[in-house]
Amino acid sequence: MRFPIAMADKTIHFRDIFKLSDAQKRKIIDTAPQDTQRGWRNRDTGIKVELEDDQPDHVLNEKNTRTIGKDEITLYDENIVELTKHARERISERIDGSADKNRRPKSESMYKIISLIKESDMVHPEAEWKGHPRLTYTVTYSKEERFDISISFRKRGHKQVVVVTVTDDLQPLKEQIMDKPGMMEQLEAFKLALLKDYEENEE
Numbered sequence: 001m002r003f004p005i006a007m008a009d010k011t012i013h014f015r016d017i018f019k020l021s022d023a024q025k026r027k028i029i030d031t032a033p034q035d036t037q038r039g040w041r042n043r044d045t046g047i048k049v050e051l052e053d054d055q056p057d058h059v060l061n062e063k064n065t066r067t068i069g070k071d072e073i074t075l076y077d078e079n080i081v082e083l084t085k086h087a088r089e090r091i092s093e094r095i096d097g098s099a100d101k102n103r104r105p106k107s108e109s110m111y112k113i114i115s116l117i118k119e120s121d122m123v124h125p126e127a128e129w130k131g132h133p134r135l136t137y138t139v140t141y142s143k144e145e146r147f148d149i150s151i152s153f154r155k156r157g158h159k160q161v162v163v164v165t166v167t168d169d170l171q172p173l174k175e176q177i178m179d180k181p182g183m184m185e186q187l188e189a190f191k192l193a194l195l196k197d198y199e200e201n202e203e
Contacts, residue, residue, distance in 0.1 A: 005029060007131065009036040016134040017062050017153050017160070024049050028129050040131030047129040056123035059137045062153060066162055067118040072111035080161055081114050082154075087164045113164060116141040117149055124148070136165050 002015045003025055014020075014028070031047050032040070040046060051059075066080055075081040083091070083105075091105040091113060092098045098105075117139060124138035134152050141147045150165045 003029075005032045005133075007032045007035065007037050007040065009038075012037070012131075012133050014133050015155075018055060018058050020049075021052055024052070032129075035131075037131045040129075043130060045128070046131070046136075049127045049129055049135060051123070051125055051127055056125065059123045060121070060139070062160070063117070063120070063139060063151065063162060066160065070118075072114040072118065075114050075118065076110060079156070080159075081117060081164065082161055083110060083113070083164045087113075113149065116147050117151060117162065117164065119143065120149065 089101040095109040120139035120141045122140040127135040127137050136150050136152045138150050152163045154163050
């Protein structure tokens with residue numbers, strides 16, 4: 001699965017959840033030298049890589065394997081699903097309505113995004129490469145409303161984590177952010193558990 005990618009300023013080694021075909025690798029390798037790593041990461045659009053055969057199913061299975069049987073709080077608290085700085089900024093601005101994009105998003109907003117990822121049931125046929133050692137995939141939640149969220153898979157220690165990189169149009173979530181049954185009760189129980197742990201450690 002590993003292969004070198006030479007950019008204008010440095011070489012990195014690609015490693016993802018499945019082996020790319022020769023055509024997919026060639027598209028990245030041939031185009032990568034056109035920019036630096038920072039340049040690729042700052043682009044609005046990277047190199048589009050069309051997924052082949054059962055690769056979309058592989059992405060969905062990998063995501064499900066890491067999220068099934070766990071609620072949103074557990075997925076976040078145990079760092080099974082991570083939100084990048086850019087994703088947190090978008091959540092803060094577009095869901096919470098904060099004028100300061102650096103303000104930490106509300107917990108319920110982050111949990112809702114994680115819920116949508118957990119319950120997503122489709123994968124876009126194109127992935128994207130933007131200067132990282134892995135591809136970014138777009139998963140789609142297509143039940144009550146359609147939401148597209150971009151994720152990647154990163155290895156941390158001995159486990160793979162799901163990284164939320166970019167979120168799509170989040171405006172509709174502002175009105176339904178708390179529509180998941182039991183979310184408020186879960187949040188309150190989580191806060192009480194943290195308070196209890198703190199008080200016990202202080203004794």
